[in-house]
Amino acid sequence: MKYDDLVAGSGISGMAMALLLAKAGRKVLLIEKQSAIGGCMRRFKRKGIPFDTGFHFTGGFGGLLSDMLRVLGMEKDICPEFLNDPKTNRIFLENSNSMYEFPSGSDAFGKTLKKYFPDECEAINKYLHIEDDIERRTPFMDLNKLSSEDLFVLMQQIDEDSISLQEYLDSITSNTKLQAVIGNAALCYGSPPAVIPLSMHCRAAVGMHKSLARVTGGGDAFINSFKRRAMELNIDIMTNTEISDIVQRDGKTISAVRLSNGKTCSFENCILAIHPREIISILPEDAVPESTRQTIEKYEESFSFFSLFATIQTACQVPCALTSYLANDNLNEIISPGSDACAMAILTGVEVVGNDKVNVLCAFENEFPGKARRWQNVVCRENDDSYQQYKKCHAEAMIKKIEKVYPEYAGKINILSTSSTLTFEEYLPPFGSAYGIMHKVGEQSLFGRLPVRNFYAIGQSALIPGILGAMLSSFIVGRYLLGRNFISL
């Protein structure tokens, strides 16, 4: 098989990469290790009702996300449902029993913060300014600049790459509740404020503060749209397939690999939209400098989740809403392995099933894999009483918390499925971490050109977690491979 480009991994970053290259007239093969494409975007069904796993809401509509979808020819298939009403975007701090409700839009976010924290107006102004300023000083977050500026300018470091969010927050306020409300985006990228670079926090948070939306049809809307475009652009797709070994290498260039289905594939470029540890296991040992290997070994995984998927038995339609439930105002404690304090994202919405509309609820509580490890080697966990009991107790505790912030749903939540961190390990191999690696100040991620010259790394661990960051990593590598004005090709 002869291709211009081989893309490995069919999550949102691999799909975006394949489309960008094919749109520019290149012949692309997309391979996926699992039996279906989509990665975190995949949904599953219980009793015919679809549930999202790794995609629930995003910022970026009317901005960067809409721009990228337009370039990929997917925009008309992806319909946002905005969370405009303040009651639909809330943060709850359990230890102080305080609820914060936020309307959509950066200005409204700022005004509401000042209403809740009237003595902190100066700190709030400073934070809003830096968030805005970092977005403005990040040329790769603007597709016009991405297609016109020099690569050197696009990827230039800024001062805020080298200070943590926590350092910055401590410099503007000592109010820990305000710090928690600002830092709440940590639940969407999985790194504690003490280690995440301020720049990365702001890049991830700014879109969500401008506008937060769910998507009709969830992750499937993206996958179906991709499939339509892949047909139009003649992208070949192989599932249950990964790279097994290298068959043609000339120094620092690899031009052919054998795939796990026995076929040999030659190419000009290979783009790896997978976890950095999997990337490194594909590259020949002697091609990767020891320092790079050591950096990758040091990567810490972001947290995983315990999650429940349910219906809400009410006569009226529930709103499309998000509540972040934090045990306390210390996100560094909440996002640290071994801590008993945790956070939960509670999402409600409506799914269309045949001619019916069904109220659904998904809740995700952050958890590091340790707690479920003892069942790792149990062959049939579904029949293991102690594992089932663990899941039942965990789900019941979550329901109590959910009913605290949604008293109107008390007694009406019908759980259809629960999943532990072990489920996530199987669903999101190799580690089940929700957001890939934890991004840390001073730690270089594996992104862009790799030590093998025609190999590139993209995906959530490469740039910024979340679908926006994962797609953006593909656009940056697209700019590198296709040159200026690549978006109009």
Ligand SMILES: Cc1cc2nc3c(=O)[nH]c(=O)nc-3n(C[C@H](O)[C@H](O)[C@H](O)COP(=O)(O)OP(=O)(O)OC[C@H]3O[C@@H](n4cnc5c(N)ncnc54)[C@H](O)[C@@H]3O)c2cc1C
């Ligand atoms: C529970 C959960 C909730 C989330 N909620 C949100 C949210 O609401 N909003 C948001 O923006 N983000 C959310 N995220 C994060 C978001 O889903 C991810 O950041 C993003 O989808 C990652 O995309 P990706 O392409 O980098 O990787 P993935 O989606 O992980 O895709 C990688 C793909 O590569 C495949 N693969 C692995 N190894 C190989 C190999 N060797 N060869 C071939 N294929 C391979 C995998 O099977 C997988 O299909 C959530 C994540 C989780 C887990």
